[in-house]
Amino acid sequence: MNSVQQKLDAFARLLTIMDELREQCPWDRKQTLQSLRNLTIEETYELADAILENNLNDVKEEIGDLMLHLVFYAKIASEQGAFDIADAINDLCEKLIKRHPHIYGDVQVQNEEDVKRNWEQLKLREGKKSVLAGVPNSLPAMVKAYRMQEKTKQVGFEWDNSEQVWEKVEEEIGELKEAITEKMSAERVEEEFGDVLFSLVNYARFQGIDPETALEKVNQKFKKRFEYIEANAPKDLQEMTLAEMDVLWKEAKGR
16 A cells, blocks of 8 residues: 555645646636536446445546545635635544544543534534534435434434334324325325335434445346346337236346
8 A cells, every 4th residue: 555655645646737737728727616516426426336336446436536526626716715725624634633522632432323422512512503404405315314314313313212213114104005095185195205215214224224225226236137128028128018027027036
């Protein structure tokens, strides 16, 4: 592995290249904070995919791509006289030191839960108006539900055990069935369906399951099996019955 100095040299090289690209490349000169936003989101998802596939070579590449974007944002901000990359990194370092008093102070912790609880309490002391203030509005809904539940847990808003959570799941499923049976409005059915999903996310959390990852793995499994059907279908799928497609589905499942 590289030494600290080699890592510093590599980062300095990136900063130099960023300066050169911003000055000399027409595409790089044109970019703004706003124009890069969607590209950054795409790069983040590509990193997430690489992590899910446990492909460390791709993880390395995507880390680099994402790091370029972070340096790019800092470069644009420095041109506007707002801040530069050193300011961002130093602010981060100060925040990490402040929020880890069990490392850089005299606070005692017993486990990971103590650390997370202290973290949320420190953020409130720093002026955050809500423990949910740090959850981005644009997060995917399932990830957002998980993060909100994690955060409210740190202030004691939490079920005692998974059995209670499962009872809540069953209760919400019952309310959804009732809304459908009684032909309630589409908005009411949608609300009850959302309650079921939210309670299932909570149950997954109690079981140590990341629901977003679990669902994505099922998505990938479904995709592979359906692509097997497409590749091995003896005729156009629209001409096949569900039973005929199910035979190929079972073959794919067996493989």
